Amino acid sequence: MDQPVPLSADHHDPFAKPGALTPVGSEPIVRVADLQKFYGDNHVLKGVTLEVYPRETICLIGKSGSGKSTLLRCINFLEEPTVGLIEVDGLRVDADPLRARNRQHQEQIRQIRLRAQMVFQEFNLFPHMKVIDNLIEGPIRVKGVSRDQAIATAENYLAKVGLAEKRDEYPGRLSGGQKQRVAIARALTMEPKVLLFDEPTSALDPTLVGEVINVMEELAHEGATMIVVTHEMAFAREAADRVYFIEGGQFVEVGPPDQVIEDPRDPRTREFLARTFGKAHVPA
Amino acid sequence: MSEAARGGPAGARNEYDLTLARPEDIVRRVAVHRARSRRRFRTIFLLTWLVLVGALVIALAQSGKVDPAFIGKWGPFILGGIPVTLFVSVVSIIFAVVFALFGALGRLSGNPTIYAIATLYVSLVRGTPLIVQIIFVYLALPQFGIVLDPLTSGIFALSFNYGAYLTEIFRAGVEAVPRGQREAAAALGMQERSIMRRVILPQAIRIVTPAIGNDFISMTKDSALVSYVTIEEVFWRANNAGTQTFRNFEALMIAAVVYWVMTIVLSFGQERLEKRMAQSDVRV
Known part of the structure; x- marks a missing residue:
């Protein structure tokens, strides 16, 4: 399976790929085309293509080290991708690692970040x-x-995330769940086109996960466009329009949650889910 | 039923006998015991100091070689240098912080020229003796037409010198701000300048405040060196009084005690400041 990956994004239509499901009558708000990322010799993303349509919620799942966080961080250029292109709300920025410090490139990246918080x-x-x-x-x-x-x-x-009364507190006096809800409110105040969530509940005490998930589900149901890297399968099942299972820097399985999570076809997805849920997992 | 029969305190033989005590009594007695040993420690500490210093004073008085009248006659003159010492120290530490701020920004700069200038500054200043720098500013610069009055040259040399040491501390402080802070600010779309000014520096300054306090305390002692450019601070006055009267021991002893007491008071103040900062410390 590990064939050499072409380093050029141009020699075929990057969007003609499995995983890019196309709903009728709308334009994608986020496109990621043939994205590759190297850390030195470490090939972390091996050509990833992804389209997200307005009002969709996308969940990226996979083991740690599979590249899911790297993919998310490439979308707003917190990591500079090695090859590929990113488009958010009509603004297209090509990976350009040699000119990463270039002023014009930096300004484009800033514009992407305003759209994708x-x-x-x-x-x-x-x-x-x-x-x-x-x-x-x-x-x-x-x-x-x-x-x-x-x-x-x-x-x-702040009222929306249920923390209006914490207006004048310092973050140090908030619980983890409250901090994360404030962080979500901070992203929302920028009124972005897309929200990116990088494992938003992984640093939380288990009892505090629920309050953050509730806020996120509410956002998803109100029609926010969200890309969520998460281990919370319950959230993916409840809120995701599509789930992408990523392993070894590539998408292995893509589909609606009741297919990918409940009825995974690829043995790697099955193995991952079995490990995530343990023996308690009984597909509905 | 009597106290003893219930196993109450009446059954105990002495204050260390806990065999028949109730748990809440044990807790209370442990607390009392701890407080008592803390008090005892402090009392013995103070007594030891009193005995040692007292013995020294008495020995000196008995030796017949010290003139007690000197203190009455020249003491006020030497003590009159305290405001000068403090003034030089306060002004110098303020300018040192300014030098260090620019120095640290230079040491963190990606621009090779700026980095080189900042590094040269640190290397040059730390590689030469402070006393040489002080006299250089006062005596050598006039050869090039730069004539500074004693106070200006003393303060300039001290702050230039301390600024170099603080530069490295500030640089470390900036680097000690968690990476996530820079990422969060960048993800909001903030530009490099605002990230530094609004997010990184305020946190870095908080981190390095104790170090500035330490340097201020050293500064009060090193300020004795500016007596070489005829600033009439504590040491200059003591030195002059001593040589005039051939009573160097008395004069220098007074100066030493003045510096010692000043550093004790300042350390005490710094300790309290640090405690207050620790209490209001608001980390995420």
Whole structure:
């Protein structure tokens, strides 16, 4: 199976690939075409193609080290991909590792990030700022929104994640679940086209996972476009339109959750799910 | 039923006998015991200091070689140098922090020229004696038409010197801010400058504040060196009083005690500041 992967994205139609399911009558809001990533000699992503349509929720699942987080981090260029292209809401940026520090390339990357906001596993709230200041920093500094407007928006999203009363707390005084909900609100205040979630519940105490998942499910049902790297199969089953199982830097199986999770066809997917669920997994 | 029959305190033979005590009594007695040994430790510590210092003072007084009248006559003159010492130290540490801020940014810069300048600064300053730098500024620069008054040259040399040492501390402080902070700010779409100014530096400064305190305390002692450029601080006054009266022992003893007491007071203040910062420390 490990055939050499072509290093050029141009010699065939990158979107003509299995896994790129095309709903009728809409344009994808995120395209990832033939994305490859090397860390030195380590070939982490071996040509990944992905399309996400507006209002869809996509779950990326797979073992640790399979490349799922790397893929997500490539979408907003926190990792510079080696080969391939990324398109978010009509803005296309080609992988260009040689000119990664180039000013024009950096500006394009910044524009991609404004469209695709990231929620991190470790929350990464700014500890020296109050919750409200965490939320208005981006809109004021980056989007040039007026302070009053930014505060109004921030309070709105803070209420949405159920933390209106924590407005003037410092992050250090919040629980893990609360921190992550603030982090989600911070991403929302930038009013992005797509939300990227990088294992948002993996750093949480098990009892706190639910409150974060609830917020995410609510967002998914309201029609936010989300790409979620997760181990929470219950969330994938409940909220995902499609699930991508990734292993060894390639998609192995793609489909709706009741197929990929409940009735996996590829033996590698089956093995992964069996290990994730343990013996308790009884396909419905 | 009597106390003893129930196994109450009446059954105990002495305060260390816990055989018949109830658990809550044991807890209370352990707490009392701990508090008592802490007090005992502190009392013995203070007594030891008192005995040692007292013995020294008495021995000196009995020796007949020390003139107690000197203290009354010249003491106020030497103590009058304290404000000068403190002024030089405070102003110098402020400028040192400014030098260090630019130095650290240079040491972290990707621009080879800026990096080279910052590295040259650190290398040059740390590779030459402070006393040489102080006298150089005062005596050597005038050869090139740069004439600075004593106070200016003393403060400049001290802050230039301490700035180089603090540069490395600041650089380490910036690098100690977790990587996720930079990523979160970049993912919001913030530009390099705002990331540094709004997210990284405020946290780095918090990290290095204890080090600045330490350097300030060393500065109060090293400020004795500016007496060489005729700034009338504590050591200059002691030295002059001593040589004029041929009572060097008394004069230098007073200067030493002044520096010692100043550092004790400053260390105490720093300890309290650090404790307060630890309490309000808000880490994610």
